Amino acid sequence: MKRCPTCSRLYDDDTLKFCLDDGTQLADARRYDAEAETLRNVPKQPEMSSQDIIMEIADHLRSTLGPGDHRLIRFETLSGLGLTTAQVSEHLEAAAEKADCEVLDKTDTRAIVQRNPARLVRS
Numbered sequence: 001m002k003r004c005p006t007c008s009r010l011y012d013d014d015t016l017k018f019c020l021d022d023g024t025q026l027a028d029a030r031r032y033d034a035e036a037e038t039l040r041n042v043p044k045q046p047e048m049s050s051q052d053i054i055m056e057i058a059d060h061l062r063s064t065l066g067p068g069d070h071r072l073i074r075f076e077t078l079s080g081l082g083l084t085t086a087q088v089s090e091h092l093e094a095a096a097e098k099a100d101c102e103v104l105d106k107t108d109t110r111a112i113v114q115r116n117p118a119r120l121v122r123s
Contacts, residue, residue, distance in 0.1 A: 003026065004026055004027075005026075005027050006022050010029060053087050055098070056081045057099075058096075061095060061099040062100075065099075067115055067116065067117050068114075068115065068117040070104065071112070072112050073112075074110045075089060075092075075110060092113075096113055100116050101113050101115045101116065102114050
């Protein structure tokens with residue numbers, strides 16, 4: 001059995017090579033995966049800019065660390081933000097600075113980050 005990937009028409013004649021309606025090359029209907037075809041047609045998310053990555057990491061640090069706190073940050077936990085471990089590793093220092101934090105120790109996959117204590121402003 002053959003199937004047209006464009007119009008989804010099925011043909012019992014295995015000798016046909018092209019759809020009789022739209023001329024598209026036919027596929028073997030047993031190998032056709034509708035979910036894979038749908039995923040192939042879904043538009044991809046645009047790449048994040050360096051500034052977007054820094055903002056995402058800085059926001060995560062602000063929401064995770066209170067003033068004076070320090071914590072081990074595992075980069076893979078930031079994958080939920082759409083970031084790779086390499087992206088986090090590359091942009092962590094800039095993000096920490098933006099979030100008023102300091103990177104105390106860092107490897108390729110994790111870092112100990114401390115948020116600076118709240119500063120008192122005298123008037």
